[in-house]
Amino acid sequence: MMYQDSIDQASEKAALAMAFLQRHRLAAHPVNFTVAYEYISGVHAALCQTVEQKLEARVHFDDFVMIELYSNYIVTTSKENEQLVNRVNQIVSKLSGTADLASETINEYLEVLDQGMQLLSSNSMVDPKITMQRMMDATVELRSSQEKLRDQLQHSAEQSQILRTELEQLKKSRQVDALTGLYNRLSMQEHVDDWLTQDPQRRIAAIAVDLDHFRQFNHDYGFNIGDVILSKVAKKISAYVQESGLPVRAGGEEFLILLPDVDLRTASEIAEQVRRGVEKLRFVSSRSKKALPKVTISLGVTLYQSEENWHQFLARTSQVLTVAKRRGRNQVATEAML
Known part of the structure; x- marks a missing residue:
């Protein structure tokens, strides 16, 4: 500040x-x-x-x-970004310096070649052997300069490939929740913006997911076990989402599944499959070897309406999720129940 x-x-x-x-x-x-x-x-x-x-x-x-x-x-600039920028600057600086040196060598070579040709074609008193030697020396120097430039270009290409890989990893780390491996809210917004840019009237279904009584679970068994549960549930949720869909970690124990080009009925069926899949999961404490309580989820399903902004849509989805909780949890509610 x-x-x-x-x-x-x-x-x-x-x-x-x-x-x-x-x-x-x-x-x-x-x-x-x-x-x-x-x-x-x-x-x-x-x-x-x-x-x-x-x-x-x-x-x-x-x-x-x-x-x-x-x-x-x-936090606009991370250390990783600074390091990448510095490395790019180093590569560009080295390549630029080598290219400038090669350019100077070429200009000098052309000048020596031009002078030598003039001397050879004239009746100059200068020994032709001396002129030819100068031209040969300039050629050797030019070849050496070009080899340095070639080596620097090859090195820069290798470093650029490494940087591209690191940039992809950095981009992925900004898009993915570290604990669950699902997309985060930033990535969600980028995908949604892209979908609606392509088609402002595009149909998008949302399934809000919340683990039932999870705060009490964390209180009883600890956050470390809670994190394992979250990770396993997230993996199960992701298994029901095809490549076109987007599984998102929206909050602590809250998830969101976005499904483009899917109607409410289909989204509700997918939500029910997710609910049943999570309900079948069984967990055992690695320390006590005792079975942990069954984990269930509540889900709310809605369709995006073009006249509302995205935040209003997410708020409405949360309201539908609340309906599922009020009706006893471990079930799916749709916007028709509002």
Whole structure:
């Protein structure tokens, strides 16, 4: 946070930031406070717009959402990005220097060749053998310069391939949730933008998934076991999504499945298959070797409507999910039940 605020201004913003956190029942740790302070300050237009959209859609602000905002809008440059940029600059600098040297050598060679040809074609008193030797020396120097350029080009090509691989890995790491291997919200938004750019009227079904009573499960068995459960459930969810679909980790124990070009009935059938698949999973504690309680999920299915923005659609999907929870959990609810 870099501002030219007075002490009074900073104090006022800090108080408003704390009020924002309290209103949304968020802990005042550095990430949450930084996001709230940036939003209150109003300097970062993209961040403010996103927060306003989420507020309008009544999105629940939790630590997961705040970390997403922090990562997407405040931490603009990672160490990995800096290292990649530095390495690219090094490659370009070396290649540029070698190319400049080769260019100078070519110009000098052409000059020596031109002078030599003039001397040989004239009645100059200069010994032709000396002229030919100069031309041969210039040719050797040119060949050496070209070989250096060739070697540098080959080295640069190899380094560029390594960089391309690292860039792909970095891009993937930004798109994928580290724990579950599912796509994250940033990647989800990129895919949705691409789908709707291709066809603003495109039919998109969403299946919101929430693990039943998972907070109590974490409390009883610990977060390490909870993370294993999340990972296994995510893998099961992903198994029911074809290549065109998008399985997303939307929150702590919340998932979202996006299905383009799928109607409500088909999406509901897929949701039921996912529910049954997760219900069949069995887990055993690696320490006690005892069976853990059965894990179930609640699901809500909706279709995107072009007249609503994406945040409103996700909020409506969460409302349908709430219906499934209120009806007893471990079941699928559709928007027709609202």
